[in-house]
Amino acid sequence: MNLRLTAAVAVGKLLIMALRVVGRAGTTLPGRVALALAPDLISEICRAVDNRIVVTGTNGKTTTSAMLDAVFRSAGQKVVRNVSGANLASGVASSLIEHATLAGHLLADILILELDEAAIPSLAPQVRPRLAVVTNLFRDQLDRFGELDRTATFVRRSLASAREVACLNADDPQVAGFQRSLPDGCRPVMYGVELSAPQQRPVPEHGVGVDVQYCFECGARFFYDFTTYGHLGHYTCPQCSSARPSLHVMGLITGGEEAVGGRVQLRLSGELAREAGVTELEINLRVPGIYNIYNALAAAAAAVASGVAAEDVRAGLEAFTGAFGRMERVQVSSGEFSLALVKNPAGFNEVLRTVQEDAGDKVLVLAVNDHAADGRDISWLWDVQFAQFSDSPEVSFISSGLRAHDMAVRLKYAQVPRERITVVPEPSAAVEAALDSSGGSAEVFVLCTYTAMLSLRSELSSRGAVPDMWKGVR
Amino acid sequence: MRIRIAHLYPDLMNLYGDRGNIIALRRRCEWRGIEVQVEAIDVGGQLGPGDWDLLFIGGGQDRQQELVWRDLQDKKDALLQAAEDGVVMLAVCGGYQLFGRSYQTSVGEQIPGVGIFDMETVAGENRIIGDAVIESSLLLEPRTLVGFENHAGRTRLGEGSRPLGSVLVGRGNNGRDDSEGCVCGNAFGTYLHGSFLPKNPHFTDHLLSRVLERRGESPALASLDDDLEWQAHETARLRARRVTRRFRPRSLR
Numbered sequence: 164m165n166l167r168l169t170a171a172v173a174v175g176k177l178l179i180m181a182l183r184v185v186g187r188a189g190t191t192l193p194g195r196v197a198l199a200l201a202p203d204l205i206s207e208i209c210r211a212v213d214n215r216i217v218v219t220g221t222n223g224k225t226t227t228s229a230m231l232d233a234v235f236r237s238a239g240q241k242v243v244r245n246v247s248g249a250n251l252a253s254g255v256a257s258s259l260i261e262h263a264t265l266a267g268h269l270l271a272d273i274l275i276l277e278l279d280e281a282a283i284p285s286l287a288p289q290v291r292p293r294l295a296v297v298t299n300l301f302r303d304q305l306d307r308f309g310e311l312d313r314t315a316t317f318v319r320r321s322l323a324s325a326r327e328v329a330c331l332n333a334d335d336p337q338v339a340g341f342q343r344s345l346p347d348g349c350r351p352v353m354y355g356v357e358l359s360a361p362q363q364r365p366v367p368e369h370g371v372g373v374d375v376q377y378c379f380e381c382g383a384r385f386f387y388d389f390t391t392y393g394h395l396g397h398y399t400c401p402q403c404s405s406a407r408p409s410l411h412v413m414g415l416i417t418g419g420e421e422a423v424g425g426r427v428q429l430r431l432s433g434e435l436a437r438e439a440g441v442t443e444l445e446i447n448l449r450v451p452g453i454y455n456i457y458n459a460l461a462a463a464a465a466a467v468a469s470g471v472a473a474e475d476v477r478a479g480l481e482a483f484t485g486a487f488g489r490m491e492r493v494q495v496s497s498g499e500f501s502l503a504l505v506k507n508p509a510g511f512n513e514v515l516r517t518v519q520e521d522a523g524d525k526v527l528v529l530a531v532n533d534h535a536a537d538g539r540d541i542s543w544l545w546d547v548q549f550a551q552f553s554d555s556p557e558v559s560f561i562s563s564g565l566r567a568h569d570m571a572v573r574l575k576y577a578q579v580p581r582e583r584i585t586v587v588p589e590p591s592a593a594v595e596a597a598l599d600s601s602g603g604s605a606e607v608f609v610l611c612t613y614t615a616m617l618s619l620r621s622e623l624s625s626r627g628a629v630p631d632m633w634k635g636v637r
Numbered sequence: 638m639r640i641r642i643a644h645l646y647p648d649l650m651n652l653y654g655d656r657g658n659i660i661a662l663r664r665r666c667e668w669r670g671i672e673v674q675v676e677a678i679d680v681g682g683q684l685g686p687g688d689w690d691l692l693f694i695g696g697g698q699d700r701q702q703e704l705v706w707r708d709l710q711d712k713k714d715a716l717l718q719a720a721e722d723g724v725v726m727l728a729v730c731g732g733y734q735l736f737g738r739s740y741q742t743s744v745g746e747q748i749p750g751v752g753i754f755d756m757e758t759v760a761g762e763n764r765i766i767g768d769a770v771i772e773s774s775l776l777l778e779p780r781t782l783v784g785f786e787n788h789a790g791r792t793r794l795g796e797g798s799r800p801l802g803s804v805l806v807g808r809g810n811n812g813r814d815d816s817e818g819c820v821c822g823n824a825f826g827t828y829l830h831g832s833f834l835p836k837n838p839h840f841t842d843h844l845l846s847r848v849l850e851r852r853g854e855s856p857a858l859a860s861l862d863d864d865l866e867w868q869a870h871e872t873a874r875l876r877a878r879r880v881t882r883r884f885r886p887r888s889l890r
Contacts, residue, residue, distance in 0.1 A: 302652075310652070310698045376648060382704060533876060539768070540785045542831045545654030565876065568869035572835050575865055576660050586868075 168208075168267040171201035175260035190249040194256030205252065206289040208259045208267050212243070212274040216465060217283075217290055217325075219318060220298030220338070222510045223458045224250065224277040226450075226489055227298055230462035234479030235273050238471045244275035248536075248613065251282045255290075273469075280314050287321035294468060295325040296461050299335045301393055302543065303507040325349045330464040332457065333408050334395040340379055342408065352435065354412040354464040356391050356456060380405045391453050393509035411435050412464040414456055427456050429463055429476075441473045449484050452517045454510070490517070493609075495623065498598040500607035504616055505529075506538070508546035514610055515548070523557065524605035526597040530563040530590045530615035531570045537612040541566050549577035559583045559600070563593035564615045590615050591622040639672035640848055643684065645694040646705055647677045650732055653787065655695025657832025658727065661841050662691065669859045671845075680708045684715045689724050690848045692716075696730030696788075696830065699742075706735055706748050713751050720753045725847045726824040729833060733818070733826035734758045734790050743789070754819040754826050755795035756810075764789045768877030769807025769829055771817040774800060777839045781805070783873035784829025784836070792828075794819055801827050806877045823847050836873055838866040 175197035182189035197204055209215055218228045225247045235242045245258035255276055263269050278286050280300075287295075297318060302311050315337050322329055323346050332338045333355035342351035376385055376394060383402035390396030399406040413430040429444040436442045448459055459480050466476050485491055490503045505511040518525065533539050552558050552574070560583060562570035567588040574584050587593035590611065597607045611619060644659055659675055666673045678684055697705060709716070720726065728736040737756040740748040750758075769786045782802055791811040794800060800810065801818025809817030809828065818827035825844070827833065834841040838861075846856035 312698055312700055377701075377704075540653065540766075540787060540831070542654035542657065542785060545657030545660070545832045545835075546651075566869075566872065568865060568872045569836070571865045572869045573657075576657070576664050576835055578664075581862075581865075584865075586865075 165207065165267060167201050168204060169265050171197040171204055172208075172260050172263055172265055172267055174200060175257065176265075179257065179261055188246070190246050190257050191251075191253040192257075193260060194249075194253035194258075197260055198252065198256050203289075204256055204267075205259065205286070206291070208263050208269060209274065209290050211263075211267070211269045212271050213293065214272060214469065215274045215290055215292045216276070216294045216296065216469070217287065217292040218275065218277045218296040218298065218461075218465075219280055219283050219321070220296075220332070221280065221301040221303045221314075221507060223298040223454060223461065226455065226458040226485075227296060227461045227465075228275050228277045230458055230480060230483050231275050231465055233483045234462055234466045234471060234476050235275075235469075237479035237482060238466075238475035240272040241270065242273045242275060243269055243271040245277060247277075250277045250279040252286060255286060280318055283321040284317050287324040291324050291326060293326050294328040294330065294465055295322055296330040296465050297322075297332060297338045297341060298457065298461055299332050299393075299395060299509075300337050301507050301509040302546075303538070319344055322346070322349070328352055328465075328468045330354060330461055330468065332395070332461065333410055334391060334397070334457075336379065336385065336394070336398055336405075336407075339408055352411045352464045352468050353408050354414070354460040355397075355407065355410045356395075356414045356416060356453070356460070357397075357410075358389055358391070359415070359417050378403060378405050391457075392513050395457070412460055412467070414460045416453075416456065427459065429460070431467065435464075435467050438470065439467045439473045439476075444473050444477055446477050446480050448480060449482075451490065451520070452513055454513045490514070493623065495594075495598070495626070497595065498601065498603060498607065500528075500594065500598065500609050502609045502611070502616070502619075504613065505610045506612055508543050511547040511610070515551075518608050518610075519551070521606055524601075525558045526561065526601050526605050526607045527558060528561045528563055528590075528593045528597045528607070528609040528611075529570050529574075530593060530609065530611040530619065531566040532564045532612050532615040532618075533566050534614045536614050541569055544569060544573045547573070549574055549579065553578035553580075556583075557605075559585075559605075561585045561587050561593045561597050561600075563587050563590050564612065590619040594619065594623075638854070639674060640666055640690045640845075641688065642673060642675045643678050643689045643692045644675055645678050645692065645732065646680065646697070646701075646708075647695075648679070649701040649705055650695040650697040652696045652698060653730065653785070653830040654832045655729055655830060658693060658695070658729065658834040661832065661834035661838075662693075662845070665838070665841055665845065665861065668861055678712075680704055684712045684719075689719060690852065691725045691727070691844065692719065693726070694728045694732030694736070696732055702731050702735065705731075706740075706750070709735055709751055710749065716751050716753065720822065720824050723823045723851045725844050725851065726753065727834075727844060728753075728824070728826040729830055730786075730788060730828055733828060734788075734792065736824070736826055737792065737819075738795075740790065753824050754821055755798045756792050756819055757795075758790040758792040760789050761791045761812075765808040765812060765828075767807055768873065769809065769817070770805040770874050770877045771802035771807070771809065771829070772805055773802040773840070774820065775802075775840075775843060777843060779839070781870070781874060782827075782829065782833075782837050782840055783831070783870055783877065784827070784833045785831040786828040787830075788828050792819075801825060823851065831873070836866065836869045838863045838870075 175193040178193035333353035378400040385398040388397040800816035
């Protein structure tokens with residue numbers, strides 16, 4: 164027995180218990196203290212489970228991890244994963260300590276860790292995952308990462324630690340390019356979306372939340388057959404031979420626009436199809452939005468590549484009803500609302516599109532904070548599209564959070580009439596005001612940046628409305 | 638009355654919501670019944686002289702600025718002529734750097750700039766990142782300009798160059814001499830984004846007044862209800878003071 168490790172785990176466990184007694188989540192401090200006592204704690208505990216999966220990328224880490232969790236559970240496997248958002252070293256360590264025995268063993272078949280893009284260079288070599296998933300790379304928290312290209316470099320280099328499989332989003336040119344730099348013995352599994360003709364969408368307008376449009380090989384501007392969201396889609400370079408690679412896991416979306424929220428036909432090819440024993444699988448997702456289709460494809464690709472049977476993949480994905488704070492339905496005494504996290508232009512645009520699929524009267528609470536975890540630079544709000552609301556009398560807005568006024572100015576300059584913009588800086592007061600003004604007839608949607616969501620949740624959970632953060636995710 | 642705005646490289650140079658600046662210029666004209674036409678000028682695009690009232694360039698990533706600086710050399714003469722003719726210009730962050738004389742990258746490569754601003758920029762070791770507040774050298778009321786800065790470059794203004802303002806919170810041009818941005822005639826450069834213009838309606842109107850003046854019109858603009866803009870300005874100012882370590886050069890302490 165490694166006494167140093169045991170001591171660190173014991174101290175961490177005690178701290179978690181103590182913090183929860185005083186009503187805190189204990190997702191960082193215990194890990195930080197334990198890491199100070201046993202710096203190798205993460206790699207030591209990880210060693211106990213061979214099947215280790217890491218999920219990284221800008222958007223969809225939490226949902227993809229939660230979907231994978233659901234899939235492995237439906238296959239009867241015991242899963243351990245880190246708490247939503249606790250994806251830096253201290254958070255990963257806290258989660259591991261919570262589930263480990265005092266000897267530092269994890270009693271699990273699978274370990275799923277979502278890792279922050281900036282923390283992954285140091286964490287990936289410690290975790291040494293069997294399989295790595297990269298969801299996408301959008302501009303996000305540039306004040307922390309500097310520039311998107313730097314983030315891409317972090318992720319690309321960290322893939323050197325993937326032992327067997329890298330599941331890469333083929334529709335994201337930058338992520339797809341990582342397949343060229345995988346280590347020996349690590350095979351790429353490329354996943355992406357195919358749309359049937361009627362839903363093809365135009366290439367995004369000039370400079371609107373679009374990050375990658377230029378070929379990494381030759382610098383020419385990519386031509387898109389279609390885009391699904393942001394810069395994701397089917398691209399080819401008009402100048403050199405670069406193009407979206409062929410797909411091992413294809414998500415074929417058939418039917419009308421509303422079907423984008425749900426049904427997807429999975430088509431597997433090559434080795435994966437042989438492993439899974441099927442080539443086609445129809446899945447009815449219970450979560451809306453094209454971004455959730457990507458999350459489901461990522462989870463399906465990782466699960467199939469881990470030997471999960473196709474039926475269990477379907478059962479797990481169809482049972483999945485949403486991750487922490489991702490379009491969650493929340494009940495409070497004065498009414499009901501949907502709660503979603505927004506953290507960058509691409510994600511915000513997609514959540515707004517999902518909101519607009521609901522045709523009735525709506526009240527949107529937009530709560531924007533500028534703490535480090537939200538991104539201190541809020542200029543990204545100007546890359547979110549709001550112009551579609553200038554002529555929508557059925558939608559009214561309450562801007563909230565520490566940067567409530569910036570949000571309100573953004574709406575004003577998108578030509579949303581002033582009388583449809585109210586400013587209520589305190590998030591829980593904003594939610595109350597929204598429920599009041601909706602009078603039960605309008606749908607209320609609450610879109611929050613990370614810390615705005617945490618403060619709203621703690622306010623709501625003190626009234627018993629939502630489960631505490633660490634109970635809400637498992 | 639119609640104002641023509643050239644937006645240089647809207648795809649390549651839009652790192653920090655820079656398009657918000659164009660939106661602000663457009664709306665504040667339209668709300669006053671002034672027509673606005675915005676044209677995108679991309680790599681290889683023509684920039685005819687005398688065509689424009691206002692010209693805007695934002696910031697980009699290193700890889701994109703690489704494409705841009707080469708193209709700017711082709712447009713250099715037209716841009717210098719436009720500056721001489723008093724075309725109003727706003728250059729933010731990466732665009733600001735490229736409108737100077739030169740930019741030296743982290744590996745020592747010397748990239749030539751357009752030379753509208755008499756200044757030189759050298760890549761520093763660390764990025765300067767944070768909220769910033771400056772006291773403007775222009776006759777604005779209030780004097781403060783607010784924004785967010787995120788740049789590796791350290792910019793030194795030439796002798797006789799006039800900064801846009803002095804740093805109250807943040808680091809500015811180089812983190813040493815207290816200066817932020819540059820003004821040369823009707824050309825304005827700054828590191829501040831956030832977006833910059835929406836939160837600084839007085840400066841936006843200052844640019845528009847200069848456009849009108851140059852066109853031989855009265856520079857007076859109808860007043861607008863800027864209640865939300867000023868609250869955002871004030872919030873940014875207060876958040877900056879709380880979040881960003883106050884910076885004062887030793888000489889001023």
